[in-house]
Each structure stands twice: as structure tokens, then as C-alpha cells.
Amino acid sequence: MLLTDNPIPDADGDRFGFRAHAEVLCSAITTTEGLPLTIGVFGPWGMGKSSFMKVCQDLLNKSDVPTVWFNPWKYDRKDEIWHALIQSVLTEIAQELERRRQSGDLALRERMAGALETVRRLSRAAAWLLARRAAGPLTAGAVTADDVNAAQAALTEPGTETYQHVNHFEQDFKDVVGTYTGGGRLVLFVDDLDRCTPDAAITVLDSLKLFLGEASCVFVLAMDYHVVAEAAARRFNNEKPDEARGRQYLEKLINFPYHLPGVSFEAIVRHLQGKITDTGLSGSRELWELTEVAFEANPRRVRRFVNGLNLTAMTLRLNPDDPPSHRLLLHAGTLLALRMKHPGFFTALQSDPDVWRRYDDAEFAKTELSGQDMALAAENPGVRRLLAAVAHRRGGFEFPDPPTPTEIRLLTQVLTVTGGTMNGGVAPSAVFTSEGTVGERPGHDA
Template sequence: MLLPDNPISGPDGDRFGFSTHAKVLCDAIARAEDLPLTIGIFGPWGMGKSSFMKVCEGLLRACDIRTVWFNPWKYNQKDEIWHALIQTVLTEIAHDLDKRRKSGEATVQERLAQALDTVKRLSHAAAWLLARRAAGPLTAGFLAPGDVDAVQGALTAPGVETYLHVNRFEEDFREVVNTYAEGGRLVLFIDDLDRCTEDAAITVLDSLKLFLGEGSCVFVLAMDYQVVAEAAAKRFDGERTDGARGRQYLEKLIHFPLHLPGIPFEALHQHLHDKVTDPALTGSRELWELIEVAFSANPRRVRRFVNGLNHAALTLHLHNDPPERDRLLHAGTLLAFQIKYPDFFAALQSDPGVWVRFDDAEFEKKELGGGDGELAKNNPGVRRLIAAVSSRRTGFDFPLPPTPTVIRLLTEVLTVTGGPVSEEGAARGA
């Protein structure tokens, strides 16, 4: 069994208790005044930001509030990403306006047709900017004088019309949104900013101010706060920065920060406990203690771990007789090392005795020296995990550390079934 990592599709699929927090937020969005408004959904990689926003999207649509969803990580070039953002919003609006125009009364048809015509002109204006790579010199929605001089000779009559429309972009967009949302608001969900390249992530944030900053919009942005703050800081200060400028940038842009509530580990266990397919681990307290210590309640990491463990168990079945519980717990612990502490996992491959030495050091409460000390320093948290799965721990029945032969067999299996994912790579969606 391989577990997918897709976000839930809406409120009906909520397994982790997001709906209560989402309803409070959506009620606030529906009542908000003085738009536009920007909301940040903050949380580490894998903690369910996309699922939380899908719950919000479903609740808002049930209240007839218009929404658009945009995934910027699909686009890497700066000029490509701001254009994709604008065109995604305009395409969604155009599709809905056209459908409502065809089914409405004559007066409604005329009003929506005018709005649809404005949408098409806005789309042409964005395409014109992309063709001339003119987004860079924009300030508050206007072309800089130097850019106007540079392209003036090339402007034809239609080009002049387009240029004039570019300078009215924010005003026209505001009117379109007002018609589209029937005097209400448009909620734009922007997901996975922390999966983008640093330049792309900041380009998305700048585009909200440059092009869409006057409409009756609520922008809901999902991100790992630290990742995006560091990207913004590098933009201002280069590589050498303490991150303060990046935090100030986000604080100015984000009107309301919502730090995603943690998922109770019990809810994650209830959702996934029957996804561990090997009967030797059915109901194993030790396995779920290992999972909780290694991955807390991070749904993405736990799913990845369960997938890897199921795959390893099936592979071990093909190697010999059905593996015993202790062998599978050893495989699970090694898999946790591989995912969380790839340097330690690599050290075990070359020196299997590391596990025993670390276990002894934890039991005797002593420091590690030499290469082991350096390994512990470079893998903070690994000693805590080894202590959690120690056979000396009371209240649980963990096996003794595996022999070098068992470690070599299991690391060979795990190396084939999946490589390590670093914390930085995970945050970028690797």
C-alpha cells in the first residue's frame, strides 16, 4: 500500500480538526472591510497548510463567496510567474462571467459583457507587459518614464491603447472584481510559496501589490514563515543577513498571520494506524512511539515513513522468512535515521557500531568524543531518538540494537527503497 500525499478536498474530508479554526477565519473573511486584505497561513513543511486552505475554500464557496486557487511553484521564471498569477485570476473570472452572462437577463447580460470585455483587455495588457519584459520597472502599477521612452517608438495604435490600459490596470481590476463578486469579495488562495525559488516567491508577493492591490480581494498565502522571510531578507541584504529585513517585509505585507494549529498525534494515529500493513507490527506501541518521537504530528513525514516501512517489509519478505517484529522495528528506526538524520544513517553504513556506542552513551549519560562527538553535534536530536527506542527504556519493549550484519542488510534494503530527504530539501518540496 502506498499512501498519497494529496491535500484533502474540502470540509468533508477534514480528519485533523481544521474545520473549527477554518470556520472562524472564513467568518472573519466574509465580514472584513477596507479590502484588500492579506492573510498568511504559516506552518512548517508537511503540516497541512494546503488541506487547511481547501477546507476554507469549501466553506467560502458554500457561502457564495468567489474564490480562485493559484500554485506558483509550477513557474520558476520571474516574468513567467507574475504573468501566470494574473492570467489565472483573469481566466477564472472570464469563465464565470461568460457562463453567468449567457444565462442572465438582458440588463445583467450587458453589465457582465462589459466586465468581460475589460477582463480581456486586462489579459492583453498583461501579455503586452510580458512580451516587453516591462514588469520590472513597474511601481504602484505604473510604467517608469525611462521604460516608456524605450518603447515609445515601437508603439502602434493598438499598442498605445494597451499601454494606456496597463497604467489603469489596478483601477480596471477593481471594477471587474466588484462586478464579478457582486459587490462582495474575491478570495485568492496562493499555495506552496515555500516550494518556489526565492526569486519566484518574492515576485508573487510583489505582484499582489503592483497589479491587484486595489481590488476587493482577500489574499490567503500559505508558507513556511522562516523560509519566505529568509528569501525576502536575501533580496534586500544579499547572502549575509540576520533575517530582520525579511521579517519586516512580511509583517508589512501580511495583515493577519494565522499560525496553523498543531495536529493532535492521536488524530494522526487514528487516521494511519491501519495503513501499516505487516501483521507483526499491528497494534505495536513501540512503532508509534518511534514515529511520534521522530516526526511529531507531521502528516507528510509520517505518510512518507509508513510508505517506506511497508515497502521495506515487503522487500524483507522476499529475502527470507517473514521478518519478526524486532527486525521490523530495527528497519523502522533505521528508516527514521535515513529520513531525519541522513549523515548518521550514512555513518551506520560504514561503522555499524555507532548505534551501540550512542545507546551506551545515553544510558551512562556521558559525552561522546572524537568522530562520534562530531557526528552527534552535526545531527542534533539523534541521541534523543536513540534513547526513545532503547531496549533499556522502561514502559516499552524495544529490542537490543541490531548486530552489524542486520544493520548492513537493512540499510541495503532501505537504500534501495528510498533515499534521504534533508530538512531544507523538504521545505522546498523536494
């Protein structure tokens, strides 16, 4: 079983206690006056920002509050990204207005037809702006092929009506949103800003302010605050980023900072305990202690760890006549955590398997490391804490003593393949034979 990183789709899929917090935030969204309003949902990578916003979107939709979801990281170029943002919103509005036009009475049809024409003008204006700044492909949306041709032609006609619509974009967009929402509000969710290039992330923020900033909208932006603040700082001085100005930029743009509520590690265990395919490991206090120390309460990192552990356990069980012991599986978990958190130390173990035992002895004797061991610890901050957490002489747990060089050799060979990280590490020097045993590759110096 492999677990995905996909966010939960709706409030019913909440496993981490987000719903209660989302209900509070959604209540504030639906009652706030004096729009527009920009909310920053801040949290580090992997902590569930997308899932939290999906819960919010579902709750708002169930309350008949219209929403639009936009993923800016799908677009690389700055010109494409602001255009994609605008066209995504306009397309969503156009589809709903067209539905109302077809199903309503004459007066409603006429009103919707007028609003639709305004949407088309806005779409052409956005396409015109893009054509002036870049000749690349336009994002599909309310704009048609004819609109693209007209936008390209407008390059030579700067005094046309399209140009005038650019100047009135904010007001026209405000009017369209008012018609679309019936005097209510539109909530635009912008996800994964911190996955964008710095220029793209800042372009999205600028677009909200320049084009959509007068409408009755609530913008909910998911981001790692420090990543986007650094991107803003580089905007002012790429050679020497101005961190203070970067923070001021975000503070001026974002009206309300909302820090993602933390996920309890107990909730992660309840959700993932049954996902570990090896039943002997799923209930192991030692395994979950290792997991918490290594990855804290980061759902995405823990899921990736569980994926790697499941594949490793399955690989170790290829030989049914010699199933892996609980000791070996726990060591596999520790080595997997080391590979994910401290790949430099994992690589060092492959060439010097005794380093783990030396660290363990130093921890027990409360002595300092020396020589290469000290340098290795300095290059891998946090590795001593992780190994201390799984020390076999630690009270309250039953961790095994450090693995032998033979065990380390076997496990590092397996984990180089199944370890669930993007870096390749050292290529395995041994393989599983068809009988399920470990065989040395030719030329390997055991």
C-alpha cells in the first residue's frame, strides 16, 4: 500500500481535526464587511494547508458561498500566471452566468447576458494585456480563439475599446462579481504559492491587488510565510534581499494572517497506524517514538516514511524461509529516517558501518565525539538527537542495540531502492536473488 500526498477532498475526509478550526474561519469569511479581504493561511511544507483549505471550500459551498480554486504553480512564466488567475475566475463566473441565463425568465436572461458580455470584455482585456507582454500561448478559459486574434491585432491599435476596458478592469470585475454573487461574496482559494518560483509567487500577489482588488472577494492564500517573504525580499534587491521590506510587503497585502492549527501526532498515528502493512510494526511504541522524533507532526513527511517502510518490509520478506526479525525491521525504520532526514550520515554508514555504534557509546558515556565523527555530526545537525532517541539503553523503551555491519550493509542496500527519497544515494552493491537471498554483485569488496 502506498499513500499519496493528495489533500483531503472535503470536510468529511478530515482526519486531523481541521474542521472545527475551518468552521470558525469560514464564519469570519461569511460575516466580514468592507471587502475585499485577503487571508494568509501560513504553515510549513507538508503540514496540511491544502487539506485545510479544501475543508473550508467544502463548508462554504455547502453554505451556498461561491468559490474558485487556483493552483499557480502549474504556470511557470509570470505573464502566464496572472493571466491564468484572471481567466480561471472569469471562466467559473461565465459558466454559472450562462447556466442562469438559460434557465431564467426574460428579465434574468437579459441581466445575465449583460453580465456575460462584461465577462467577455474582461477576458479580452486580459488577453490583450498578455499579448502586449508576451506572445506565448494563452490559458484556456472564457477567451476564445477569435479573442486571441483580436488581442494580437490590438497591439497596433493602442487606442481601441479593449484598451479602455483595461483601465476599467477593476470596476467591471467588481460589477460582474456583484451580479454573480447576488450581492454576496466570492471566495478565491490560491494554493501552493510557496511551490512557485519567487517571481511567479509575487506576480500572483500583485495581480490580486492590481486587477481584482475592488470586488466583493475574499482571497485565501496558502503559503509558507518565510518562503514567500524571502521571495518578496528578493524583489527589492536580488543580490542582497531586504528581509524587512519583504515582510512589510506581505503585511500590507494580507489583512489577516491565519496560522494553520497544528496536527497532533496522536491524530497522525490514529490515521496511519492501520496503513503499516507489517502488523508487528504498526503497534510498536518504539516505531512511533522514532517517527515522532524524526518527523514531528508533519503529515506529509510521516506518510512518505510509512510508504518507504512498507516497501522495505515487503522487500525484506521476499525470502519466506528467512523472514526479517522485529529487530531488523526497527533498524530498517531508523535507517530509513536517517536516509530521509540525514542523507549524508546514511551515506557515511555505508562506508563505515561502525559509526552508529560509536555514536551510541558516546551518548551512553556522555562523551564528545572526535575526529571524523565530530565532523560528520556537524554536517548533519540533529543526527545525534535521532540516534539518542533510539538508543538501546534508553529507559522506557525497548530499542535494539546498534545493528551489525552485516545488517547495515543489507538494510542500506535495500533502502537505496525503497527509501522514499528523491536523492539517489549510493547505488546498491548487492541484490536479491530469485531465491530471495542477498547475493553480492561481482567485484564487490565485502
